Amino acid sequence: MDVSFLGGPQPQRGVGIVAPFDFALDRELWRWVPDDVSLHLTRTPFVPVEVSLDLARLVSEHETLHEAVLALTAVAPETVAYACTSGSFVGGIAGERAMTAAMEQAGEVPALTTSGAVLEALRELDARRVAVVTPYTKSVTDSLEEFLAEAGIAVTGRSYLGLTSHIWRVPYRDVVDMAREAAVDAPDALFISCTNLPTYDVIPQLEAELRMPVLSANQVTMWAALRRVGVQAVGPYQALLDPVARSGPAAMAPDPGPSPAADHGPPLADAVPPQSTPEAALAGADLEGGGEPLDAYDPLYPPSGPDDRGGGAQPAG
Template identity: 30%
Template sequence: MSEPPHRHPTTYGWRAKIGVIVPPTNTVNEAEWQLMAPVGVTIHTTRMPLHEDITSAAGKRALYDDVRRATHYLAQAGVDSIAYGCTAGSMVLPITALSDFMAEVSGVACVTTAAAIVDGLKALGISRIALATPHHDALNQHEKSFLASVGIDTLAMRGLGIGAGGPHEYPHIARTPAAEIHDHVVAADCDGAEAMVISCTDFPVLDMIAGLEDELAKPVVTSNQATFWAALRAAGIDDRFDRYGVLLKNC
């Protein structure tokens, strides 16, 4: 196990402490991160409002104001890296703009889910994907456009439609049965896709990654897996894992 420099080691976080900002109704991000965290690495969280408008001037100001507060709170815990764990809420361009801002506020390395997915795909040498999400068409199209802007071509895309009726539907994402998620992901695959991307940090897919990689015969990159990978590496932890897909095993 690597032993990186750390800011303020503690009894449990003697290797690193990682902070993560999650949307208010998200119940999967923290659970999956706690399952993946290696010995000596602790996870510390805070919540902030979900921002659906991240393109208008007013929407960006609101996003950055909330990110500033949440990042400042986590920095007080002496964390070694901070992640903004929301896929849709972090699809900001330029792709490093939000994480750079967070790093200025906190003084530590920071990552976002949207950028982590892209970085993970690039680390695997992938530029053509299939995309499975729990979301509605408008949000899926936004993600496809975001990925295209950074050189990732989405060949096929499939969503469950959750959120089409408004944000009050989002808690249903975490309640989606495992069998339904599995069938949804398999149906989203297509010829020519070099990887399957499963988007949304509230979509409970961690235990499916290895099996889906075997079934689809390609890498599977998920929002939580990619963000955890990026935050772990940003904190100086280079551990490799056998259970959570080739990204955490090989990169």
Template identity: 30%
Template sequence: MDVRVSDLGTPGTSPAFSAPDAVRRVGLVVLETDLTMERDVARLLHGSGLAVHANRIAFSNPVSAESLAALETSLSAATAALIPGTPFDVIHFGCTSASAVIGDDGVSAAVRTAKPGARATNPIIAADAALKALGVRRLSILTPYVPEIARPVADRFAALGYDIAGLTCWAIEDDRDMARVRPDVLIREAVAATDPKADALFISCTAVSAAEVVPLIEAEVDCPVVTSNQAAAWLALRLCGIDHDVPGGGRLFSRPLAPGDRKGTA
């Protein structure tokens, strides 16, 4: 059998090939035990034109200050393994509690060591940008963590200037169990966790399947609801210059970045 070889030219110079940066790319570094984040972000970014790629980072349950802090040592390597040599617009480290324990500077430094041209974000950065876009001052927080992990998350938001109206936790130690909390239970818990005087509710943790029920919770509590994965997707869109709304994404997606907010800027 004769084989016809078609000459497309040399990649990088031939018009047959698109430029390496022709597609805007968002990278996720996700805990190897997380059952939820990729699904949520893919759903919320569907149709946006952004390509989403994920890599897993080794993690051992239970969720504790020690297991979360240990992620910092392997974060650069996990980030570097996201399609080596391919430019990314945004790299998002997908763990809210680890971001609180390690700190924004530590997370961003690890990400930018591996991908210096990308904007480095994490759920704390994304949620803060989302809450500022919504004009939130007084905040209720719902987390799945044990109290020893829930408190540092709340303390991080307090340090960012929010008045914490209330903190609720479920005391779950395994993030795979966090992902299995039923939607009806999640809605009930979210309503109970929202202080009537709060400007918004933040539901922490990329493992919790909260993004898909945000509109239902907002209808019950009559205030904006921000989740870790929802905020990650929203901020990725805004940092890539995409301002469109996402049906079913909640009130947040109708908002642009707050004036002067440059969250995640490389």
């Protein structure tokens, strides 16, 4: 059969992604990408070190990034992003800028890092007071807070898990619990750190419940990378991506009521306005990386207690 009338595949825009060797959420990145854009991923070399400040430095050495970006030039991406939050904030603002410059020199295309994208997104939302959620240990979380402070961003509250491995296995319900703990003292936005922490499906639901913009590492990375090539990231009712969402529940003042410790409020799936998200988001279905609906019990990953979070919610400083 003659299929010449099909004319071949449609032209694709290319975005290069350098990820740490243990990155496990390739499919989550793709969920923010429109059909006419392809992601070209490569990983840094394996190093036998747990998630820590030492690992953040090792996977972010300029020589390592140079080699990774150089490999991506074979498929001619229009921009390159380093998808690692801790690896791009561990050296402070100067370290992040030097990293971006090294990547641009290697690939001769615009480059960015996740931590640089975080600051760009916070500026876009005019957010100067943020709550922070991380899967990291205290020392890595402290380093993130120092990076934000250097950029003039105050951390009003934070919550962290204290993990050193297998971060991609954290279920959505743990992310939700941390968000509720951290979102105190009326921040302008909530930031969920770590590109290996699943967040896609919980963002619109948390925005509806907490009534503030919610940013995540993978979300801001893809938003900024696609912005570099003049393409809009896609996503269900997320304030960073959608002006309608930005003026909706995310823009409302937090609902006064019982403290989070006393009452976590209605289930997130019920908190989302019916007109705001696709039906799958409303039902809490297809929770990629999180496994089951938010309130489901998973015997392999039971709900973490305060001790498992390195002390739970922490005050700024």
